[in-house]
Amino acid sequence: MNLDFAIFIVSALLAVSGAALMITLKNPVLAVMSMIVSLVAQAVLYIQLGALFIGAVLIIVYSGAIMVLFLFVIMLLNLRGAEDLGKQSSPVKLSLKFLFGLILFVELVFIIKTGFMHGNVEVGVLAESVNNFGSVAEVAKLLFTKYLYPFELTSILLLAAIVGAVVMSKRDDAETDTISDNNEVQS
């Protein structure tokens, strides 16, 4: 039982329990907070797998930006919890849904157990890093050479997302404003 194994156990438990809390908690703000705990634990797992840059990006972009966006929307809509929603579906339906998730889990574990998991790799923060695996420089080298086109296309995607978000959440009374302005000018 070495240090890496202990780190793995703690962060895996945190990631899974945070995710489980996220789907069960009624209060949306608490759900977002438990999702943040899960994401930070997942970032620890990423770093253990040698993805130093991606782990940092996960914390900055996900638990920093996206989760704050969720919190912002929850507080804008003033959601409190179960009273905003209708009644829970029947226990039969609910247990069927859990059963479906369980079946999916068993299937995926079966696939992993039967396939292509031969050989072993040294995992963990204590393991020796080969050729700066996962460092910022290596990821940047890939992004700016082999994946240059997709990388440039993400800028268009983000621009479309910005415009889309603004158009989508804009109030429609801009048109009525111009109409009333015209009326005022005419009268």
Added chain:
Amino acid sequence: MELSITAYIIVAVVLFAIGTIGVLISRNIIMLFMSVELMLNAANLVLIAFSLKLNIMDGHAFVFLILTVAAAEAAVGLGMVINLYRNRETINIDRFNLLKW
């Protein structure tokens, strides 16, 4: 006990299953979105694990691009949620059944 890639894949599978259950049982559109984000993260964890296993870093570039797509999706999706709430005064998914036969 030896720490191997399989352990990380198992964690990712558990997270993916939890995300699926969350998508199925949530009655709140925002919770549904967060469950989808969780499933995306589980897929990312698998990509990272296999790129260490195969010792090629392309998985990291893919995860970077997936993170960008997830950010764009969250921004647009939450804009849609705000618009829906303005029109229907609710975020309960069962109330949005206009396209249901």
